[in-house]
Amino acid sequence: MSTISNEQIIEAIAAKFGDNVKTEGEPYGLLTVETGREQIIDLLSFLKNDATLKFGFLTDITAIHYPEREKAIGVIYHLHSLQNNIRIRIKVFVADGDVHVPTATVLWDGANWMERETYDFFGVDFTGHPDLRRILNVDDMTVFPMRREFPLEDPNRVDKKDYFFGR
Amino acid sequence: MHNHPVFTDNDPQSELSTLNLGPTHPATHGVFQNVLQLDGERIVSGVSTIGYIHRAFEKIAEHRPFYQITPLTDRLNYCSSPINNMGWHMTVEKLLNIQLPKRVDYMRIIVMELARIADHIVCNGVLGVDTGAFTGFLYMMEFREAIYEIYEEICGSRLTTNVGRIGGFERNFNEIFFRKTRKFLVDFPPALAEFESLFNRNRIFIDRTKGVAEVTAETALSYSWTGPLLRAAGVDYDVRAMNPYSSYQDLDFEVPVGTTGDVYDRFLVRNEEMKQSMRMIEQCLKLVEKEDPTIFHADVPAYYLPPKEEVYNNMEALIYHFKIVMGEVETPVGEVYHSVEGANGELGFYLVNDGGRSPYRLHFRRPSFINYQMYAPMSRGMLLSDAIINMSSLNIIAGELDA
Numbered sequence: 001m002s003t004i005s006n007e008q009i010i011e012a013i014a015a016k017f018g019d020n021v022k023t024e025g026e027p028y029g030l031l032t033v034e035t036g037r038e039q040i041i042d043l044l045s046f047l048k049n050d051a052t053l054k055f056g057f058l059t060d061i062t063a064i065h066y067p068e069r070e071k072a073i074g075v076i077y078h079l080h081s082l083q084n085n086i087r088i089r090i091k092v093f094v095a096d097g098d099v100h101v102p103t104a105t106v107l108w109d110g111a112n113w114m115e116r117e118t119y120d121f122f123g124v125d126f127t128g129h130p131d132l133r134r135i136l137n138v139d140d141m142t143v144f145p146m147r148r149e150f151p152l153e154d155p156n157r158v159d160k161k162d163y164f165f166g167r
Numbered sequence: 168m169h170n171h172p173v174f175t176d177n178d179p180q181s182e183l184s185t186l187n188l189g190p191t192h193p194a195t196h197g198v199f200q201n202v203l204q205l206d207g208e209r210i211v212s213g214v215s216t217i218g219y220i221h222r223a224f225e226k227i228a229e230h231r232p233f234y235q236i237t238p239l240t241d242r243l244n245y246c247s248s249p250i251n252n253m254g255w256h257m258t259v260e261k262l263l264n265i266q267l268p269k270r271v272d273y274m275r276i277i278v279m280e281l282a283r284i285a286d287h288i289v290c291n292g293v294l295g296v297d298t299g300a301f302t303g304f305l306y307m308m309e310f311r312e313a314i315y316e317i318y319e320e321i322c323g324s325r326l327t328t329n330v331g332r333i334g335g336f337e338r339n340f341n342e343i344f345f346r347k348t349r350k351f352l353v354d355f356p357p358a359l360a361e362f363e364s365l366f367n368r369n370r371i372f373i374d375r376t377k378g379v380a381e382v383t384a385e386t387a388l389s390y391s392w393t394g395p396l397l398r399a400a401g402v403d404y405d406v407r408a409m410n411p412y413s414s415y416q417d418l419d420f421e422v423p424v425g426t427t428g429d430v431y432d433r434f435l436v437r438n439e440e441m442k443q444s445m446r447m448i449e450q451c452l453k454l455v456e457k458e459d460p461t462i463f464h465a466d467v468p469a470y471y472l473p474p475k476e477e478v479y480n481n482m483e484a485l486i487y488h489f490k491i492v493m494g495e496v497e498t499p500v501g502e503v504y505h506s507v508e509g510a511n512g513e514l515g516f517y518l519v520n521d522g523g524r525s526p527y528r529l530h531f532r533r534p535s536f537i538n539y540q541m542y543a544p545m546s547r548g549m550l551l552s553d554a555i556i557n558m559s560s561l562n563i564i565a566g567e568l569d570a
Contacts (some may be wrong), residue, residue: 001410026501057404059389059506060515062530078504078517078532082388082402085409089504110391111269113540121225136218136569145226152230165495 061114121146197565247282259416270458274413286510335464384429393514402427494524
């Protein structure tokens with residue numbers, strides 16, 4: 001299947017970035033690393049251009065919101081090395097109120113709309129993005145709807161409350 | 168090639184006209200808008216606006232148990248719903264570490280490849296319509312109808328199939344299903360050959376498509392294109408071949424690859440994929456016969472929604488049914504990314520689970536959304552009529568574009 005192993009990727013990243021990139025684990029075989037926004041573009045660029053890793057394909061950019069954490073918003077990148085047939089997941093967590101992450105459009109043209117979608121839903125401000133506008137929602141919307149503080153269901157509904165189910 | 172004056176915005180000589188292509192234009196085959204600046208009939212610049220049928224699926228998915236997310240996936244690429252359903256169920260199975268019996272895998276492949284054929288029939292037929300040839304589309308519709316009848320045999324629905332369960336299917340495939348599938352495999356190849364003879368060497372069709380919207384492999388990869396579009400550009404990336412899911416590794420098939428990435432190549436690649444899909448279905452029909460004919464789901468009672476007759480007659484099944492429907496089943500905490508080869512490219516599901524009744528976060532990597540972002544940049548300098556053909560060959564499904 002894959003021609004390189006996760007351990008090789010971890011070693012290559014550690015040799016270049018040291019403690020600035022932390023390995024989170026390998027859930028279901030997919031190597032997950034976490035880094036800060038200062039290193040993210042360097043890391044993506046290294047993974048893309050490294051002669052052995054060759055993570056040249058950007059699969060996806062999305063985000064996740066953990067309101068209880070200090071760094072509440074995480075931007076999640078999935079890269080794919082088509083030559084080595086291996087994937088990697090990279091996470092960058094930033095604090096709510098200072099949601100700035102440098103744009104990946106400098107490396108992939110395809111990052112443009114993925115980042116616009118992430119901005120639209122989570123309010124992640126991708127600094128340096130050429131055209132950061134809402135993409136799926138209307139322009140005059142004032143909230144970022146995928147954040148957890150916007151519950152979906154009518155709060156007056158009681159038929160699905162947890163205490164009915166002993167939770 | 169075509170020298171035309173480039174006017175600046177403040178030039179009084181400027182004669183650019185603005186054309187609003189969409190949101191509901193018959194040639195867009197979906198609801199999306201392109202505001203084009205035209206110099207004569209040559210496009211100078213374009214701005215795409217999408218989101219007209221955005222239905223907040225990712226938000227809704229955070230409030231629903233796993234089974235209730237299946238109907239959401241139906242409505243992504245509604246030309247090939249079963250692929251989305253199976254992709255979602257496979258994602259959950261990966262999260263729950265469920266191993267499927269081989270027979271279920273092969274049954275799934277049959278349904279998924281039928282869905283791919285149905286999708287490509289519509290795409291290539293409509294491409295013919297947009298070049299002015301209605302005949303091919305009408306001929307091919309008969310076979311999409313045949314595929315929809317096959318869907319009806321397994322789940323009762325035609326468009327939004329909602330087929331499958333976590334761990335398999337809700338019921339075993341009946342004899343009529345196999346009979347109809349075999350009949351389809353006999354009837355369809357001659358029709359496809361006729362369809363190809365109508366287009367492949369047709370002078371008008373070639374003039375309208377060859378050399379239009381050429382895309383290099385580098386550009387396609389930079390824009391994260393996947394599926395037939397990327398393969399037409401010469402990159403042989405197919406999820407089924409690279410990361411086989413659902414026992415695709417047991418089958419013998421080829422990945423058709425184009426050279427120039429133009430509209431004509433995309434058309435040929437899709438036609439060839441239909442033939443490969445039929446090969447796979449043939450092999451799977453043989454493989455299914457070798458397995459135990461009573462097996463149609465994995466033995467995971469805690470996650471597999473039991474059939475209704477069991478719910479009415481069996482206490483265990485009733486309890487599991489209640490727990491599954493109310494979202495009471497224990498699910499492991501973790502995050503999983505799984506992708507399947509949809510009709511338009513890599514359809515990925517990124518699922519973050521916190522053990523609750525619904526996913527903590529579910530993200531769909533929608534191929535149409537990612538493929539479409541190149542449309543406006545690549546339209547620059549194109550004729551308006553070529554831009555229409557280009558849009559048809561991208562096969563943008565509005566449901567998948569907007570989610």
